[in-house]
Amino acid sequence: MSTQQRVAVVTGASSGIGAATARGLAADGFHVVLTARRADRIEAIAAELTGAGLAATAYPLDVTDRDAVNVFADSLPRCDVLVANAGGALGTEPVETGDPEDWLSMYQVNVLGTLHTTQALLPALVASGAGTVVVMSSTAGHQAYEGGGGYVAAKHGTHAIAATLRLELSGRPVRVIEIAPGMVKTEEFAVNRMRGNAAKAAEVYAGVAEPLTAEDIADAVTWAVTRPRHVNIDLMVLRPLAQAAQHKVHRE
Template sequence: MPGPSAAHSSGYRPLPGAGRTAVVTGASSGIGAATATRLAAEGFDVVLGARRMDRLAELAAAIGARALPLDVTDPSSVAAFADALDRVDVLVNNAGGSFDAKPVAEADLDSWARTYEVNVLGTVRLTRALLPALIASGAGDLLFVGSTAGLISYEGGASYTAAKHAVHTLAETLRLELCGEPVRIIEIAPGMVRTEEFSRNRLGSAEAADAVYRGVREPLVAEDIADCIAWSLTRPHHVNIDLMVVRPRAQAAQHKVFRE
């Protein structure tokens, strides 16, 4: 295996963030906020998009980014967001969420519709709107924050696993359709990540959310995923990280978690 000196002599260089504009959706909390913070530190010109402008503006001021209102479920909001951008080199499709944990026999179809609207249709809306700019950049990156739920199903998670399976196949399809264009298609699929809102929104209470992580010594945190995203985006542009599955060491598989 060639060592660092061989890699250096072959011209292998990370792709710098400086001069590149990165859009991060769902940036008001969790993985989105952590990713925006990390990419700003890497030198990217970061544009934050989310509905909660108070939180977005506070983060933007702290990291030197721009904050724009964005509701991916609203076509007019997506259009206005896209129109406000002069340049896009990177799109991190992070906006999403899970809103129930019911078995299929008790499916809440309103929850299913909301889950699909945010995770799937919203992702397609923004991707379609910004794809011409990504191609025009000459070195575009289209990154999807998926989930291990998009690769493996489990009881009580059908609305979310179905939506994240759709995100996974969306990434795979775009990679085929854009073959030959100067755009990388990257998917990061996290397993157990403890963030301030995800499980609480899904299960309805902080107590229920805490139970998900009880006894797990070190679940992943948002900054771990942001680190993976930044690494993927700063590889030389001929290097495409098709799919990165990221779990804490305590989680061997979707149903296999070590708890103390």
């Protein structure tokens, strides 16, 4: 990895928004470091990118493991961008009957994973002279909905990190961007949330002509990151046209 080329770290890069974002940033000239727990997936994407003449490295990482995150951060010669994308949802039970273990799991990856990677990479981001932290939150971090309690709570946590960090870094050369997607159809998010039940996952998008895609979100991330260094996109909320709000979706 050259110390001359801008480096972008993307967590949760093994599929969906993370993988699409890694591809987008690599195409824009970054050396992309793809991290996720599934080594085979990120290695395949890194090989795809390097085969296309782009710069990419795969680094297996569990963002909930602080010691591993610290070792990872120490291994990088530089870091210009962190896309804290690792996250996910589990279940649709109401607060009354939700499993605390599911809530804990969502909190650990969405909130603490973002905290661990941000804290570990912040010195390098500051040293770059023009660092950027992209926090991948969700519209769930801005508006509650029935059956989403644990995920809503976790994504409110990621929103809080972004908003607080932006205040605390005022005067230092690091931008903090929050991307809040609404309904995005990827190959795994809804399936994982429904605990592998593909039929239930399909119901989430039933009748919605054009939900957002991972590439739509990656395009927004790449655009925000590549604005002039004095321009900070504090918050970008993206929804498909069919989704007016969490509870208002047009279905054909």
